[in-house]
Amino acid sequence: MAYPPERRRLQLAPGLDEVTLVARIEAGEALLRAAGFTFVSCQLPSAPAEAQSRVRECAARVVPG
Template sequence: MATILTIGLHPNAIDYTRYPGLDEATLTARIEQGDAALRAAGFDAVSCLIGTDPDAAERTIRERLSEGTFELAMIGGGVRMAPEHTLLFERLINVLVATAPGIRFCFNTSPETTVDALRRWV
């Protein structure tokens, strides 16, 4: 089975004023449940939670990529779907392509849809 790198915003990096009804504790629990669902589904997934600073996020991704070979990267909706994170998303894509040639991408819309996103490509 492919080794998968799951990338998402760390719950402490999010401005929750934009998301009524969501807070850090709730999102943390949802991410943990999503990770448990990945394990239960038999995926070999490595979680990589990042902040919103593109330079720091790129360093974090490079560090994680140095730990092994990843065939698939799942980039979470928090990174992709907020306009203020466009530069961050762009940087992540470019560092992944440059550092892990041939890597494929999939995208979820929430922690709960990660398993379905991975199944589309694995």
């Protein structure tokens, strides 16, 4: 079932917009990498076809073992 765009969007806390959220995520990732953690972060667009492509790109960055 496809949901209308207004239902697919993440409901952010009051006063928190998408730009601020992304900046906080990126800052947190930088701190984790600086602390020596290795991980793959994958932020997805809301369009299903684009999200599927992005998941494949992220999965390709995963290095086994």
